[in-house]
Amino acid sequence: MAAIEAGCRYYFGYPITPQSDIPEYLSRELPKLGGEFIQAESEIASINMLLGASATGVRAMTSSSSPGISLKQEGISYMAGSELPGVIVNISRSGPGLGGIDASQADYFQAVKGGGHGGYHIVVLAPASVQELYDLTMLAFDLADNYRMPAMVLGDSVVGQMKEALVANRRPDTKLPPKDWAVRGRGGGEQRVVKSLFLGDGELEAHNWRLHAKYQELKERETRWEEFMVADARLLVTAFGSTARIVKTAVMMAREAGLKVGLLRPVTLFPFPEKALQRATQQCKKVLDIELNTGQMVEDVRLCVARDAEVNFYGRPPGAGSLPTPEELLEQIRKHY
Amino acid sequence: MKQVFKKPESLKDVQTHFCPGCHHGTIHRLVAEAMDEFGVQQHTIGVASVGCSVFLYGYFDIDVVESPHGRAAAVATGVKRAKPDSFVFTYQGDGDLAAIGTAEIIHAANRGEDITVIFVNNTTYGMTGGQMAPTTLLGQRTSTSPYGRNKSKDGAPIRMAELLSQLEGVAFSARVAVDSPRNLMDAKKQIKKAFRYQVEGKGFSFIEALSACPTNWGMNPLSANARVGAEMCDYFKPGVYKNVENL
Ligand SMILES: Cc1ncc(C[n+]2csc(CCOP(=O)(O)OP(=O)(O)O)c2C)c(N)n1
Numbered sequence: 001m002a003a004i005e006a007g008c009r010y011y012f013g014y015p016i017t018p019q020s021d022i023p024e025y026l027s028r029e030l031p032k033l034g035g036e037f038i039q040a041e042s043e044i045a046s047i048n049m050l051l052g053a054s055a056t057g058v059r060a061m062t063s064s065s066s067p068g069i070s071l072k073q074e075g076i077s078y079m080a081g082s083e084l085p086g087v088i089v090n091i092s093r094s095g096p097g098l099g100g101i102d103a104s105q106a107d108y109f110q111a112v113k114g115g116g117h118g119g120y121h122i123v124v125l126a127p128a129s130v131q132e133l134y135d136l137t138m139l140a141f142d143l144a145d146n147y148r149m150p151a152m153v154l155g156d157s158v159v160g161q162m163k164e165a166l167v168a169n170r171r172p173d174t175k176l177p178p179k180d181w182a183v184r185g186r187g188g189g190e191q192r193v194v195k196s197l198f199l200g201d202g203e204l205e206a207h208n209w210r211l212h213a214k215y216q217e218l219k220e221r222e223t224r225w226e227e228f229m230v231a232d233a234r235l236l237v238t239a240f241g242s243t244a245r246i247v248k249t250a251v252m253m254a255r256e257a258g259l260k261v262g263l264l265r266p267v268t269l270f271p272f273p274e275k276a277l278q279r280a281t282q283q284c285k286k287v288l289d290i291e292l293n294t295g296q297m298v299e300d301v302r303l304c305v306a307r308d309a310e311v312n313f314y315g316r317p318p319g320a321g322s323l324p325t326p327e328e329l330l331e332q333i334r335k336h337y
Numbered sequence: 338m339k340q341v342f343k344k345p346e347s348l349k350d351v352q353t354h355f356c357p358g359c360h361h362g363t364i365h366r367l368v369a370e371a372m373d374e375f376g377v378q379q380h381t382i383g384v385a386s387v388g389c390s391v392f393l394y395g396y397f398d399i400d401v402v403e404s405p406h407g408r409a410a411a412v413a414t415g416v417k418r419a420k421p422d423s424f425v426f427t428y429q430g431d432g433d434l435a436a437i438g439t440a441e442i443i444h445a446a447n448r449g450e451d452i453t454v455i456f457v458n459n460t461t462y463g464m465t466g467g468q469m470a471p472t473t474l475l476g477q478r479t480s481t482s483p484y485g486r487n488k489s490k491d492g493a494p495i496r497m498a499e500l501l502s503q504l505e506g507v508a509f510s511a512r513v514a515v516d517s518p519r520n521l522m523d524a525k526k527q528i529k530k531a532f533r534y535q536v537e538g539k540g541f542s543f544i545e546a547l548s549a550c551p552t553n554w555g556m557n558p559l560s561a562n563a564r565v566g567a568e569m570c571d572y573f574k575p576g577v578y579k580n581v582e583n584l
């Protein structure tokens with residue numbers, strides 16, 4: 001729904017649980033709007049169809065889940081290298097390998113650290129509710145177009161399968177640069193080429209410095225996070241996505257019990273809210289990072305906190321029945337308070 | 338004086354990087370001539386693959402998207418679906434199309450994508466140094482088949498023009514050679530037909546062009562050219578394998 005509201009009319013994907021609701025919905029709706037839905041022969045084909053469509057300047061997307069996202073990595077790297085926008089929704093599941101279809105946050109590294117080759121970044125947004133899934137999907141299209149780079153919406157089966165009230169917000173009125181790089185058939189104009197091969201002397205280095213500068217600009221301007229009861233906190237809990245919802249309940253329970261606990265939830269995983277964490281840990285010296293994995297985002301948290309802050313971690317590897325309960329998290333909060 | 342021979346408009350006036358005797362340049366020229374004759378240069382979007390033809394955009398004066406190795410047919414699908422009024426072609430080697438990109442080519446063909454595929458079969462991986470390709474002939478020695486391609490171990494060479502002709506979505510599938518004036522004339526005719534089918538919206542059109550790679554065959558240009566006409570044409574028979582207009 002958000003994709004359609006954002007003006008996306010092209011979808012390319014391959015079935016995988018737990019994200020099949022997306023292609024099922026779009027296969028029904030896009031043709032009505034004059035768009036195209038293609039069920040591709042694989043995730044590899046679908047990311048490359050996205051590459052081709054995006055190269056013409058249209059808004060297009062793909063979606064998948066962890067094993068499929070692994071297959072897309074080469075294409076994502078090419079898109080990053082060719083500076084192509086495009087939205088990738090990853091309703092991740094547990095691994096490694098075929099793993100299982102339960103909620104998991106074990107693909108943080110893959111999403112945030114450049115899952116493919118070549119040292120690139122993509123925008124990574126982590127919704128914690130259905131509303132945010134909707135709003136951040138629209139934001140993903142804007143950021144992708146604005147910065148000419150792929151953007152991923154990283155959810156899990158909790159966010160992906162949840163039923164919640166939703167306000168179908170209108171597409172934000174963002175001012176976007178013209179796509180004067182898109183191929184269109186020359187039509188008498190200059191030749192346009194979308195590529196990631198740079199063999200000339202110094203060309204590739206210059207290209208990579210430019211990409212780097214873009215990532216810096218993204219950090220300055222587009223970092224988003226949520227702070228909850230952080231001002232007077234003695235213990236700061238960090239968590240993202242659906243896990244942060246459970247953490248929030250635990251934080252409220254802790255407050256009722258008189259414990260000064262706050263939550264800092266990165267909404268953009270890349271760019272990561274480095275400065276917000278640095279600031280929050282100037283006065284709050286204890287941090288507890290909670291994830292549905294054995295410790296991934298915690299590495300970034302450790303890099304960003306004030307030097308004398310202490311960072312602890314609580315998490316569980318993905319697997320059936322692994323969702324932590326608020327009571328369980330409250331116990332951890334008490335332990336590290 | 339009447340000018341009887343000139344550079345096609347669709348080609349740039351530059352030197353290519355192809356080795357002496359390589360047929361890539363000849364095939365580029367034929368494609369460009371067909372593009373000129375159909376007047377499609379200005380609304381063409383080419384999809385370059387990874388191989389010796391990766392610099393397509395350096396030689397053709399058209400808009401180009403570069404594809405990852407083997408994925409050109411999927412990239413072209415995205416381009417054509419998003420811009421159905423444009424003329425879209427891919428240009429792919431045999432490693433690219435018949436090995437790593439097999440799934441993409443078969444399914445693009447089967448969907449009947451309205452694109453034209455120029456498939457350059459030189460029985461080897463040119464760019465990476467002459468390794469065995471799916472089209473390497475039996476007994477042919479390459480840098481990774483030093484004892485010659487062995488059917489029981491490596492399988493027999495794949496005939497793509499025939500294979501794709503089996504698919505419903507394919508409107509036109511032909512194999513051509515560019516080793517002699519006569520074959521060149523025929524190649525041009527088939528390429529034009531393939532182009533026309535796309536222009537008329539008939540569906541997927543496929544040209545397999547037999548091509549010399551003197552460098553990796555360890556031959557001089559003349560004997561490499563002769564090999565195309567002899568050994569290659571013997572196993573990979575030129576001809577039209579599918580033509581919806583004749584069905
Ligand atoms: C994923 C991936 N695997 C391997 C390569 C290395 N590679 C580059 S070109 C090529 C094959 C080229 O052979 P072919 O497609 O026959 O084209 P030619 O060079 O003969 O024209 C390979 C294997 C690559 N670029 N990407």
Ligand code: SF4
Binds near residue numbers: 389464549551
């Ligand atoms: S290596 Fe072979 S295919 Fe590549 S340019 Fe040289 S002759 Fe042509």
